[in-house]
Amino acid sequence: MTYGGPNQPRPTRNQRRDAAREKARALREQQKKRERRNKVLLQGGIIVAVVVVAALVVTLIMQSVKPAGPGPKNMASDGIVLTAGEDGGVGYVETPAIPAGEKPTPSEPDTSGDIANIVMYIDYLCPYCGQFEQANADTIRTMVEEGAATVEVHPIAMLNNKSAGTQYSLRAANAAGCVAEYDPTSFLDFNEALFADQPEELSTGLTNDQLKQRAKDAGVGSLGEIESCIDDVRFKGWVNDATTRAMTEQLPNSDENLSGTPTVLVNGLPYQGSISDPDEFRSFVQQAAAASYSEQLPTESPAPTETPAG
Template structure:
């Protein structure tokens, strides 16, 4: 074989190796977007912590000092968890979310069909905790107002459906559209039976605002680095780059074997 041919084959092998390496990196980036998207809502955590500290004597503190009205059926310490699914389910998922957080929307887009399937089949229960990370980082009240409205929906037994509607209609992160109670009430019209005088009064009065502030305080004390924070049986599955909806479903089904 001539030196020229050998060089041509070597170059071809190198090109193939380079292409395979590019594919591996692309796949890693894809998984990182789906599973590790929470980094997008950290908002430069050090900066956010500084903003939170600077605002510690502001509106959130005054709200937290008022009466804390937990939504109907809330569970856990201080009633900060909104449950979805059957109590008898053998697997538990804990989700910390901000309705203004784009990474939370990515998580919901990818995982909500699987979560719905597992909760409806009685295999999984989910405990939702609502936080105001984006409000604290970018300003505004959309995270808080949307969380309050979701708690009002829980009072009406419509949390899961309204939760999904809020993420499906999430504005751009820098657009504080959810600060408008009228917008939140308009979106309630997409959930059968939710737009009632009681729901409107709950939204407009900020009935659960202090509860939302308490929930965010618990998020801070938990030392979590961003949203969504997704814990399965206490383990942060956001940190598992191999996690997929299919893998998660197998884990839940395994936990329910023999039931």
């Protein structure tokens, strides 16, 4: 309500009182609106804070159930050691994960009798690894199951730039690490599945869904954890570190350096024969094991000779 103008009479006391009341009412309405707005903002801020805290709690919980180190369990040497299982199948040597910032611990070779310790450095995209696997997988499995050999498998990613940008070598090695972490007794089965119908170099390799299907087809257990591990590429850092170590450092328990993939050592000796001849490889394994066993045998001292009486 306004008053003014030369021809308008001066407002009366009642009119001035009503105008003041109207102005006060408008100010009160403005104040109420301001208070309601502030209340909404405050409630919204509280909701946002609660959401942030909840997300932080979930993150901490998820971190608490993740592996203890950058690498998977049962691969403390950067490889998994497979042995004869108690049920006649394939067992494994249980080890903790490599702690964050630490280096791997070389495995202790089995020196009991004429056993062969086979160590393999492989890339799941490497065609020569595929040929070696197709030729010798049955021989190696039989030797392990019968207790004649142990096999230590080191998945690395030397050919990571040979898969049209999908980093298949790294993702496949990570998947192998996931199986070692959650179902190590199925590692050899999954290893064989990755080489069955192996992708070619310069192809895109297998997708994560196809890797998960290979695990399923191989009968791998704990499939939910493994599928999540594959999707997260949980052991990416470990695969990169293990690959660098293999390519730049002397191989453990050997005088050798990595010469490519596959690099296969038997009791520390490099196999340099045909990768597609199982008889030649079997013969090399037997010879290497026999030679190691001979070195363990005590040397007989010659019998003392009697000095003739003078």
